[in-house]
Amino acid sequence: MKLRAVLLVPALGALVGGVLVASPAQAVRAQQITGTVSGPGGAGTVGPVRVELLSVVRGGNTKVVRFANNVPDGGRYSFSVPLNGTKNKTSRPYRLRISAPATAGSARSWFWRGKNGKPTTGGRYLRDATVVKATKYGAFRADFRYTTLSGTAPAGSRITVAAAPPSYKGGKEARRELDIPGCANVYATTTASNGTYRVDFLPYGSGDKRYMVAARLGDDERWNNSFGSCFDVQNYRYSRSNMLALNPAGTNHPVEVGASGNHLTVNGAFRGFKPTAQGDRWVSIREAQPGVPVLASPVVAQKATTRAGSATFYNLAPGRYYVELGRRTGCADWYPSRFTNNNTYFKGLDRGPERWKSFPYLSKLSGGANSGLEGIARRANPNPATSAEQGKKPRGFKGWMYRTHCKALGAGGIKTIDISGTGNSRSTRVISKKGAIVKGHVSRVKGKTGTEMMVTLTSQDGKRVLRTDLTDGRGNFYVAGLTPGRWKITLNADSWRGIGRTFTGKHYIKVKAGRTYNAGHLRFK
Missing domain, CATH: 2.60.40.1120 (Carboxypeptidase-like, regulatory domain)
Known part of the structure; x- marks a missing residue:
């Protein structure tokens, strides 16, 4: 009797460290992407959620491949996805999104971020989502964690909860796509009608400092109680040191808002020329946002100086600013004209309503002091045509015209300053030379x-x-x-x-x- 050697191959795999692992000969056609959903800081307020498995199709659009509805707090979801090819290679890439029942003012959906078995946080938009792939070696574990931010706030204040993205990778293009361009994404806006606010279903990551709370009451606004803007919170260099890290069981963050009491006096000096009022003696305060050219930076305050060159700005919010003297980018004013009107140009449906910009004297316009074209001309900014001078023809000319032009003789000046805290007064000197x-x-x-x-x-x-x-x-x-x-x-x-x-x-x-x-x-x- 002949004995034959036989090679034994496990049909179901082998035990490795107590875990059953599929052998190369085993055909694993599909695998699970699974996880739990829990929010100790928001449990009972969010309601059943929906978890979606998404694929990204041509053009950057998404397609829902699998979904699980009515997942309760503490519940589990699971999606079976096919592996690639006869050799059971890694599946195609997916993203995971979670959504809660809609509520006014809140972003009730976000994307999962993390590693297999290790959730880190969530992202507001698809670009923040972590790519999820299933393998033949075991299920991919993606747990969702959310929590709550709440606290007291002045009654009637407008509350905005925003978060910096996981990264600013992508440069200016990526930063332009943020809800607050160049700064952050908004998760909720609400009104503290009874002196409190509450925002739930916020993605939670252990020690992840990326949340900001803005409160606005009338003209006053504070960010994280001590800062003037989203950029100021980030020290104008995308630092997260001043941001809030949430707790898994919910975070209490009392909100303050009010006038800053920060007064800035700009003392303008003019060298070699006599300054014009609208062009040279005009001061603009711009927030110095990172990566934004000076002339594209937002103007937060502006005014003309006195004849002595002084201008004071009251209650400037904390932040970093460009102080510009004689660098106005746009201006309009009334000028004596050698023409009685420009009605040949101001005709038709597109330009006819602008006919108030051209007249020999005010009463020649249709309407009256508070109506018609004359009323519009009298209210035109920055220099309303209300003086007796515009009520008659200018000497040596035939009429008046409203032009987008302001003469400036100086080259202008600019200075960068930082304003911090509240209740501070300071001054700065800016020089404009001929x-x-x-x-x-x-x-x-x-x-x-x-x-x-x-x-x-x-x-x-x-x-x-x-x-x-x-x-x-x-x-x-x-x-x-x-x-x-x-x-x-x-x-x-x-x-x-x-x-x-x-x-x-x-x-x-x-x-x-x-x-x-x-x-x-x-x-x-």
Whole structure:
């Protein structure tokens, strides 16, 4: 009798460290993605939730592959997903989303983040979600954890709960997509009608400091009780040291809001020229948001200085600011005109309502002091046409026109300052020196004078404020207040008779501080 050697292969796998592991010969066609849902800090207030397994399809859209409805607090969900190919390779990538019953003002869905068996937190949008893949070696465990943020707040205050994303990976493009661009995502907005607030179903991660609470009452706003903005909380460099870390059983965070009491006095100094009111003596306060150019930064306060160059801003919120003197990006004002009106331009459905911008004197407009076109002209900002001067023709001219133009002679000045805490008063000095001047002459075809044409000079680096001038009765202009650098010349860019009129002559000019240059003869048809 012959004995034959036989190789024994387990049919179900083998015990490795007490765990049954599939052998290479075993066909594992599918695997589980599973987990629990729990929120000690929000249990009883959220209600049954829905867990969805998503796949990302072409174009970045999502498709719900599996879902589990009515999962209670402390409950479990499980999805069976196929593995890839005959060799049971890792499954396709998925994302997990959890949603709670809708409630006013709250973001009741978010995406799971973490590692197999180790939840870390959640993300507001798909870009924050962790990729989940099933393997033949065992189920993928993804537990959802949520909690609550609540506390006292001044009655009637508007509460916003926001969180920084897990990362700002993706640069400016990713930061622009945030609910508060460049800063954070909003999870809830609510009103503390009875002196308290409560926001539940917030993703919880152990020690994860990324939440901010903003409270607004009238014109006053505070973030995390001590900061003026979402950026201020992050020290203007995406730091999380000032953010809130939630507790699994719920976090109590009393909210304060009120006037900051921070007063800033700007003392402007003008060197080598007599400042104009609207152009040179204008002060703008911009928040210095990270990664945002100065001229694109939001203006939080602005006003004209006194004749002595002083301006005080009251109750500025804590934060980092650009203080600009004589760097106004846009301005409109009434100017004496050599024309009785511009009604040829102000006609039709699109421009007809703007006819109030052009008249010989106010009573020639339709309506009265508080109605019609005259009423609009009298209320126009920044300089309402309410003085006796606009009630008659200006001497040496034929009428009035409202132009998007303010003359400036200085190059302007800028300074960055930090304001912290509350109840502080400080002052800063900003200097504006005489800028360069570009002169020239404008004419139309057949030698006609280019009267009251707008000439604009725009810096090529995008950091300096543009400057403008209107040609006089002979077609001459001088654009002043230019900082050193290369400038582009644009003709007739004021929307009166067309934007960016094609012309022959000098289109670019380079200047140095305090000098005068001639752009020559600019001709257009």
